[in-house]
Amino acid sequence: MRPGRVAERVGVPLLAVVTLALLGLVFFYPVGIVLVESVRVDGVYSLARFADVLADEFYLDLFGFTVYQAILSTIAAVALGVPGAYVLARFEFPGRKTIRSLTALPFVMPTILVAIGFVATFGENGVVNVVLGAVGLPTVNLRGTLLIIVLAHAFYDAPLIARITAAAWEGVDAEMTETARSLGASPLRAFRDVLVPQLLPAVLTGALLTFIFSFMSFAIVLALGGLSLATVEVWVYHxxxxxxxxxxxxxxxxxxxxxxxxxxxxxxxxxxxxAASAARPPERMDLFGSVTKSRLFAWGYAVVAVVVFVVPIVSLVLASVTGPEGFTLRNYRFLVERQATAYEFQVKPLTAVTNSLLFGGGTLLLAVPMGVFLAVVSTRTFRGRKLIDTLAMAPFAVSGVVVGLGLLRGFVFGTEAFGYRFTVAGPLAIVAAHAVGAYPFVTRNVAPALAGIDDSIVESARSLGASRARVMLDIELPLVVPAILAGTAFAFAISIGEFDSTVILATGGTSYTMPVAIERFIGRRLGPATAMGVVLLVVTGVSFVIIDRLGEGSGFGG
Structure with a gap:
């Protein structure tokens, strides 16, 4: 067999092995460290700690509360997301595509940004209390309550449910509903017996994802509830x-x-x-026109959506430029002045911005090649591909707190091997943690684009003598450059906003980022926290614009 043929046959499996080896180093090994430490007590392997946790009423209540708040958050997100899906799927109006694109925000919006937005809205000095005080009504402070945590989770997850359900709604076969109506079914009966069964799988899918996200939520609960409303993630950090x-x-x-x-x-x-999309989806109605129940519902939902989704972001911006004296830029001046006056143990705002950008760049160097390699592997047929796909997507199911703890214990504190103690600096560990959370989004953007390339193009190039590797480099990868760029923007935005692992790895050092700085400011100085939040919002927003422009039709970006 010719060497070229041998290279082609072993190239993809070898690529998979190399990529998985890197993934094992930055993900599976740290997670393994956590697993081992959980069963090692005084040098002896034992399940005693698990038995102690299961026998302790405090920990049972801790897990119970974590599940309880996740259930409430899921219910609230479904209640907000499904009506939004109806409006997006059934109505035509200016800006519909833009609003639909905004439903991808949960994938790139930092959770700590959501938390500071809700503090600026519902906190002691928040916009809601300013309005209530202005009209002579009693003020409220929702910070530290379960309600604000549930609302923040709904803000974060409802767009995801709307996105998934709207796609299903647009794929509903209109003929089935028309047939039911022609057989005498009322609109309510047709909705219940024909439409709901077709939408239910999408709603349940979104609800399950929301429950997982809320169950593993960290930054929102830490910032809004603290230890008094701690979930498992928050208590692990404690x-x-x-x-x-x-x-x-x-x-x-x-x-x-x-x-x-x-x-x-x-x-x-x-x-x-x-399932495949229906041949004839229902036509959209114009949102503007004569008054009907459907239009009244849509406009009523628009009001609710503005209050829930827009007010927290607007409140964040307003809080950053207002004070007792009215309009002011003192919070932004503080960010500049604090850089020169802060002690070593204090957060320096510009250092946080610089670190975030540097870590974002470092993340791209690691996450983009890994993501593209795994996208290539996932679109090839060979023995063991499904196993590799499963292992590659494992970071979706493991929280950043676990990854951060494993990297801290395994690399930052050092690992003994071959008679030496290997240690990794905190910044490198942070980049590794960010890459673990970011590369799956590169894969999920690039893999569908690669799979969608016309096979005849590849076959034509092969028939002209091009090797499989040459076809990949000269034809396939150039065709999916927009998807790669969209995945790159996702990876950068995720790195910029990553909080869970960073707050663990940055403890006691100067490797803090913008999200960590926000969390440290939020308990003492709301103004500077909101100013830093606006800076983070701008960076995230720019990344999102890039995703929206480049990610059309690819993975999460479409």
């Missing part, structure tokens, strides 16, 4: 801060087992529900 790594690892493993089981259930359910 135990890490108290240097109780054994308990932290045990809780993290138990949470990871539950999240992996839920994610597996989601993937199995999603695979069973995939």
């Amino acid at each position: 135990r890490i801060s108290q240097l109780d790594y054994g308990t932290a690892s045990t809780l993290a493993v138990m949470e990871m087992a539950l999240s992996l089981a839920l994610t597996y259930a989601y993937l199995r359910y999603e695979a069973r529900q995939r």
